[in-house]
Amino acid sequence: MIQTKDDFFALVNEIQSSAYYKEPLAFGIARVDRGQKNPEKILQATFPFINWKENYGSAAIFQKALHETGKLLNDESEAVYDVTKNFVAEALSYCNPWIEEAIGDAHKNVQVIKYLSTLDEEELANFKIVFLFEDAAPKSVEAVYLKLYALSTGKAALRSVNLNGAFGILHNVAWSGTTPIELDWLRENELELKMSGQYPVIDSVDKFPRFLQHIIPADNTRILDAAKVRMGAQLAAGTTVMPGASYINFNAGTLGPVMVEGRISSSAVVGKGSDVGGGASILGVLSGTSGNPISIGENCLLGANSVTGIPLGNGCIVDAGIAVLEGTKFFMSEADYEKIKEANPEWNAEYKEFFKGRELAGLSGLHFRQDSTSGQMKVFRSNKEVKLNEELH
Template identity: 45%
Template structure:
């Protein structure tokens, strides 16, 4: 057996009455763990190869803690705590970054993203949606929808209120990890699996989906969808709840370069280079016809927006008289960039 693994994590989670996993919490997931660590835990788990989620007992957690005492003190301490758990435990081992086959595997990869161990679209998330059950996220944790009514009645009979916060496949990120150096005004608007870089501020109407995120520092006042990665120093700007949409999806990665500004109610469906500005209210898709203007605001030619993807120092705007989408050189950004280079 090879002792090289892509990832390993020891977790505690929630199962329904049929023993199906609803969610898993991994306090300290590891990416590319040491071969010494893998060699120590494999005999305890009976692990030989492949991607596996192995249910473990409290006694096995204690054994693992002993096995790792002189190899990884942090993991040993975690396993010592897990050995005291009254909830189900699992060890998830990924030999390779392959398509997902279980709920614990799906949760491990979401944790890797939110722990900043992998970037959006840096992991194979094929098959994730069928493996994430739609559950009630409540004041008492995850509850199977088929068991919710009974749990609500039980709570009422005890004089308690079981609050249902949301019904969704994805929980909010901050119930699992709060990355260092971030501000999030409304934690319900950042899903587990979001990558939130240090120095990022997510305002009240900001939203970051799983497998999307921000390098930081920067401010998010609009929507960052799956597959979008916002580079440092950019603003997804706003003023209202629909502002600044960045749309990815499928195998498309929408990256936003450094120092960009996407105005209120604006949105993009193409990658932006550094120091781009998208005028408030303007939504650009890959197929949007864009009129290229010269320094005298004269038309040079008309292209599709995808032809401008990734180019730096551009200003996108809409002509207020004829409604045409226009693009011209962002002179202010160029001058500022040249000044910074001269200063350095």
């Protein structure tokens, strides 16, 4: 058993220069939900805490404990191990100098080991230790969840994580509160469950859980309906998600306080101070756009029931009810052209009467409107400042 912190650091150094050690991109210990019918099927992984490019001391300790118990196998892009009594005992003996101060926010990995040390072998069967060594396409449910946690906790930036093939790895299950249920198990037991009045309350059927099932938002963040935010979304502090037509998909979200009453589709990102109006749609890469992820800058206003299919810079306004798509043609006056150029010095397009949406992508200070007397779509230099209601964010 390691007795002092110095000994601990020495041990970590020793491990890190050993042949078996491999520095992880991320790691964590998860409680898993297994299939009711097929217990080898992992339906969900719940991490009390994840490590993302950090806490390499704990990583070393965990790898040594796996190595000592004869399980370490670090030659893939990721690895998932059972948590055994021996592993826990080993890890605990190395963590010993930190045990006492591992409370509250301090030494979360040690807290996890401490907790696991109170469990018996049967209870430990619900836990897995997960390592990602590189950001490759995930190969296990546990790896997908670790990446979704990285996004939703904000430890990894939106769009920065490789989730290729995640849809194929996750199982489509019925969610009853926090519990995933295999659809096949439900089918096999439907008759008895219904006859006995024990049929479970099903909240959704999906491959992904809900964000609020795993993530505690900041004190000034509001999500009025848990169904509206998928796990893997990222919500910066001060974001409000209203329950009307809103939705935030995984790998999408906000970078600061944002009012969300519309849809932020997969891989779309909205900057601070922006207002996604009621029913406004930001098109995503999974369906709707040609595959280019859309960023909305800061202090933008997407009016109620508008549709935005191009990236916007800062301070843009899309009027209520209109669609700004890549192919939409917008009339621009010469005077507005000059002002828009001034607001976007890097923009070097020549003046012309009509610009397509895709030619205006990413510019700041634009105001998109439909002329109510002619029906023509127009773009102006915006002269309104968008400000969120401070009471609400």
